[in-house]
Amino acid sequence: xxxxxxxxxxxxxxxxxxxxxxxxxxxxxxxxxxxxxxxxxxxxxxxxxxxxxxxxxxxxxxxxxxxxxxxxxxxxxxxxxxxxxxxxxxxxxxxxxxxxxxxxxxxxxxxxxxxxxxxxxxxxxxxxxxxxxxxxxxxxxxxxxxxxxxxxxxxxxxxxxxxxxxxxxxxxxxxxxxxxxxxxxxxxxxxxxxxxxxxxxxxxxxxxxxxxxxxxxxxxxxxxxxxxxxxxxxxxxxxxxxxxxxxxxxxxxxxxxxxxxxxx
Numbered sequence: 001x002x003x004x005x006x007x008x009x010x011x012x013x014x015x016x017x018x019x020x021x022x023x024x025x026x027x028x029x030x031x032x033x034x035x036x037x038x039x040x041x042x043x044x045x046x047x048x049x050x051x052x053x054x055x056x057x058x059x060x061x062x063x064x065x066x067x068x069x070x071x072x073x074x075x076x077x078x079x080x081x082x083x084x085x086x087x088x089x090x091x092x093x094x095x096x097x098x099x100x101x102x103x104x105x106x107x108x109x110x111x112x113x114x115x116x117x118x119x120x121x122x123x124x125x126x127x128x129x130x131x132x133x134x135x136x137x138x139x140x141x142x143x144x145x146x147x148x149x150x151x152x153x154x155x156x157x158x159x160x161x162x163x164x165x166x167x168x169x170x171x172x173x174x175x176x177x178x179x180x181x182x183x184x185x186x187x188x189x190x191x192x193x194x195x196x197x198x199x200x201x202x203x204x205x206x207x208x209x210x211x212x213x214x215x216x217x218x219x220x221x222x223x224x225x226x227x228x229x230x231x232x233x234x235x236x237x238x239x240x241x242x243x244x245x246x247x248x249x250x251x252x253x254x255x256x257x258x259x260x261x262x263x264x
Contacts (some may be wrong), residue, residue: 003217003219003220004216004220005026005214005225006067006119006120007155007216007217007220009052010120010121010152010209010212010213010216011152011155011213012069013121013209013213014152014209014210016208017161017205018175018204020202020204021048021202021203021206022242024198024199026198027195028168028180028192028195028196028199031188031192031195032170032188036072038055039170040168040192040196041138042134042137042168042194042196042197042198043165043167043169043170044167044170044208045167046143046167047063047086048081048084048086048088048143048144049086049088049089049143050088050089050090050091050141050142051081051088051089051090051091051142051143051145051146052091052092052093052111052133052137052141052142052144052146053074053077053078053090053091053092053093053143053145053146053147053150054092054093054094054095054129054133054146054147054148054165054204054207055070055071055074055083055092055093055094055095055096055099055103055148056070056095056117056146056147056148056150056209056211056216057070057071057094057095057097057098057099057102057196058096058097058098058117058151058211059096059097059098059115059118060097060098060219060232061098061118061119061189062219062221062222062223062257063218063220064146064219064221064222064225064263065210065218065220066150066158066214066215066218066219066222067096067098067099067161069124069150069160070099070104070148070149070150070160070211071099073148073160073162074092074099074148074162075086077146077148077162077241078090078092081146082086083188088143088144089240091108091109091110091111091116091142092108092110092111092114092164092253093110093111093112093129093131093132093133093136094110094113094114095113095114095117095129095208096115097115098172099122100113100115101112101113101115106116109125111132111136111141111142111147112132112141114128117208117211117212118212119212119216120212120214121208121211122208123205124203125208126204126205126208127201127205128148129198129208130200130201130203130204130205131201133145133166133199133200133204134200137166137167139187142166144164144166144167144228145166145202146162146164147162147163147164147165147166147203147207148160148161149161149207149208149210149211150208150210150211150214150215150218151214152213152214152217153211154217155220155221156215156217158214158218163203163207164205165200165204168199168200175219217236220227220237223247
C-alpha cells in the first residue's frame with residue numbers, strides 16, 4: 001500500500017519531467033549541429049584508461065529482483081568494457097544503499113558512492129551526483145562515464161538500461177541552425193557552455209526518477225506476490241491441520257468403540 005501511494009507520486013513526477021527532458025534533447029541536438037563550433041569538453045573522445053559506471057539501485061529491499069538485475073547488468077557492462085581493445089580499468093559509482101553495500105563488500109575501488117537516495121528523486125542529490133560525474137570526466141579520472149538504471153515503462157513492466165553519460169554523442173547530421181527558422185543569441189558555443197552541464201544534470205535526474213518509480217512498482221508487485229503466496233501457504237497448512245485433526249478424532253473414536261466392545 002505504501003509503495004502504491006509512492007508509485008503514484010513517482011509517476012506524476014515522471015509525467016512532468018519527461019517532456020522537459022525530451023525537449024532538452026531536441027534543443028541540445030540542434031545547438032550542437034550548428035556549424036563552425038569548437039568541440040565542447042563534454043564531447044571529447046579520449047583513449048580509455050578508466051571508465052566510471054554509475055549504478056542506480058534502491059535503499060531498501062523487498063522489491064524482488066530489482067537490485068539484482070541492476071547489479072548484474074552493471075557487472076556485465078564492466079566485463080564487456082574490460083574485454084575491449086584498450087582494456088580500461090572500471091570503477092563504480094554506486095547510488096543507493098543496496099548498490100553501495102554490494103560494491104563495498106566486494107572491496108571495489110569506488111569513484112564515489114551515494115548510499116541514500118530516498119523514496120523519491122531529490123534534485124539536490126542528483127545535482128551533486130551529476131557534478132561528481134562531470135568533475136571526474138573533466139579532470140581525467142574517468143575517460144567515459146556510463147549509467148546503469150531501471151527505466152519505468154508501466155506499473156508491471158520495467159527494463160534495465162545502460163547509457164553512456166559522458167562524453168556526449170555529437171549528432172552526425174551537419175545541418176546548420178538556419179534550417180530551424182530561428183537564430184541563437186548568444187552564439188551556440190556560449191549556449192553550450194551553460195546548457196550542457198544542465199543537460200547532464202537532467203539526464204542523471206531522469207535516471208534516478210525512473211529508478212525510483214521502477215523500485216516502487218517492483219516492490220508493489222513483489223509484495224502482492226508475497227501476500228498471495230502467504231495466503232496459499234496458510235490455506236495449504238490449514239488443510240493439512242484439518243486432515244490431521246480429523247484423523248486424530250477418527251482414531252480416538254475407534255479406540256473408544258473398541259474399548260466399549262471389549263468391556264461388553
